[in-house]
Amino acid sequence: MEEFKKKLTKKYRFITAFCCSSLLMYFGLKYLVNCTNDFALELVSGVFSGIMLVSVFNLARIHAALHNEEKLKKMYIQETDERNIEISKETMKTASVTSLMVTAIAVIVSGFLNPVISMTLCISIMVNAVIAVAIRSYYNKKM
Amino acid sequence: MKNKIQELRKSRKVTQQELADALRVTRQTIISLENGRYHASLTLAHKAAQFFDITIEELFIFEGEENL
Numbered sequence: 001m002e003e004f005k006k007k008l009t010k011k012y013r014f015i016t017a018f019c020c021s022s023l024l025m026y027f028g029l030k031y032l033v034n035c036t037n038d039f040a041l042e043l044v045s046g047v048f049s050g051i052m053l054v055s056v057f058n059l060a061r062i063h064a065a066l067h068n069e070e071k072l073k074k075m076y077i078q079e080t081d082e083r084n085i086e087i088s089k090e091t092m093k094t095a096s097v098t099s100l101m102v103t104a105i106a107v108i109v110s111g112f113l114n115p116v117i118s119m120t121l122c123i124s125i126m127v128n129a130v131i132a133v134a135i136r137s138y139y140n141k142k143m
Numbered sequence: 144m145k146n147k148i149q150e151l152r153k154s155r156k157v158t159q160q161e162l163a164d165a166l167r168v169t170r171q172t173i174i175s176l177e178n179g180r181y182h183a184s185l186t187l188a189h190k191a192a193q194f195f196d197i198t199i200e201e202l203f204i205f206e207g208e209e210n211l
Contacts, residue, residue: 076167082184083172 004076005066012062019055022048096132100125145204149177151195166190 026048030041065075078084103125111118152162159177163170166187175181176191183191183203192199 077163077169080167081169081172082187083175083181084169086181 001072001076004080005072008062008066008072008075012059012066015055015059015062019052019059022051022055096128100128103128144182144206144209145179146176146183147202147204148173148191151197151202152177155195162194165194 026044029044061075065072103121107118107121107125110121148162152159159170159173163173166173167190168187172181172187176183188199188203192202195202
């Protein structure tokens with residue numbers, strides 16, 4: 001449990017640092033960079049708001065757990081439960097395969113409608129494949 | 144792979160929550176183990192066997208190709 005507490009403290013510090021740097025980056029982009037593109041500014045605002053919302057929620061959760069033994073124990077069990085970990089792994093595996101298949105179908109369909117979209121999706125598949133191979137090779141050496 | 148978790152738990156009058164707390168897993172994991180929907184890892188099998196004070200082979204029944 002002490003290891004988990006240390007891990008949570010590290011996570012708490014990391015999220016706080018991440019929030020602060022995101023805040024600086026957001027205001028830097030908004031006020032220092034002379035951008036007239038409304039879409040880009042709205043996109044940055046949306047992404048920033050999303051990141052902040054998730055980060056604050058996680059910070060509150062971790063803060064509560066670090067100051068309450070009962071909540072800490074509950075969180076420890078939830079996060080280290082092997083069935084939950086197995087479910088997460090299976091979800092990621094199934095989701096990535098499904099996403100790959102859907103994107104592949106989209107590449108074919110968009111090929112008839114818009115070649116630019118089709119090429120973009122095709123490049124996205126290739127980038128995903130390269131990332132998957134790199135991660136597989138990492139775990140192959142690690143395990 | 145079948146197991147005797149439910150049988151032993153009931154005979155020793157232990158609730159699913161108490162067993163889950165002792166093994167440091169969720170109650171849902173115990174339910175899935177008892178129903179045979181989830182197979183325990185070696186670590187969890189070891190902990191469960193220790194809890195019931197029996198061997199892993201006595202707690203988990205390996206069938207067919209699971210044996211040599």
